[in-house]
Amino acid sequence: MLAGAGVLAVSGAVLIAPAASAAPAPPKPVACSACWHPAVRTSWDWVLSKVPSAPYRSVKMYDVDGFDNTAADVAKLHAAGIKAVCYISAGTYENWRPDASQFPAALLGKSNGWAGEKWLDIRNVQKSGSVLRKIMDTRLDMCHTKGFDMVELDNVDGYSNTTGFPLTANDQIYFNATLADDAHVRGLSVLQKNDDAQIPQLVSYFDGALNEQCNQYEECTTAQNGDYGYDQYVAAGKPVFQAEYYLATAKFCAADNKNDFNGVRFDINLDDKTYQACR
Secondary structure (H helix, E strand, O other), X not given: OOOOOEEEEEOOEEEEEOOOOOOOOOOOOOOOOOOOOXXXXXOEEEEOOOOOOOOOOOOOXXXXXXXXXXHHHHHHHHHOOXXXXXXXXXXXXXXXXXXXXXXXXXXXXEEOOOXXXXXXXXXXXXXXXXXXXXXXXXXXXXXXXXXXXXXXXXXXXXXXXXXXXXXXXXXXXXXXXXXXXXXXXXXXXXXXXXXXXXXXXXXXXXXXXXXXXXXXXXXXXXXXXXXOOOHHHHHOOOOEEEEEOOOOHHHHHHHHHHHOOEEEEEOOOOOOOXXXXXX
């Protein structure tokens, strides 16, 4: 009997019910020798609620909103010797974005808890001529055209949330790997955002990781989780940008420094009012 197939008995006959469709194997990682590959120890700031302006903090990298920041804003960061990361939400629909009308209603799921945002049916990228992939690739083109060095793909852990769609772990791996490859094709390095449990499958696709609150929830390392952890990125020579919102630095900086993570305490609004770096 085929693995995963159900069995139905009909009038004495045994029929094998078709198994649920599975995601195809993810694409192979696309190398990007021309991409920026940040060092394991890279200082950073994360400002999404506004467009940062000079004088900038004395850091090597700013992670900013890809839509709100212009090519001129990116050029100003570069002139100050700072690399620029293009934040885009890959796994959710945001009703205030200029491309919001391009998302078919069938791809919109449940709210992710933030006003104006809904989870997306990421399985769409598995289809030939995927409208979702086209939208996301257009966003990556925007990041490239504006001169960004790297991309932060947000909300790429829908399979572990209540999205309104029966997303599987393999669906998520396929989606994340596909967009990481698409970023590399454009000369953009790319960060894995959260999605901790899939680090072993994704570390070869991404150039670093950005995590929120792994210290608060005690899930930063393989020692805590068993078979996955952000220490796997450091072991691969790739940086981990670790953000906490509610823990005092005395509660997490020693651990982040020991693990060689780039730990910073921010305000949840990411408005640059709170910035407490561990090193």
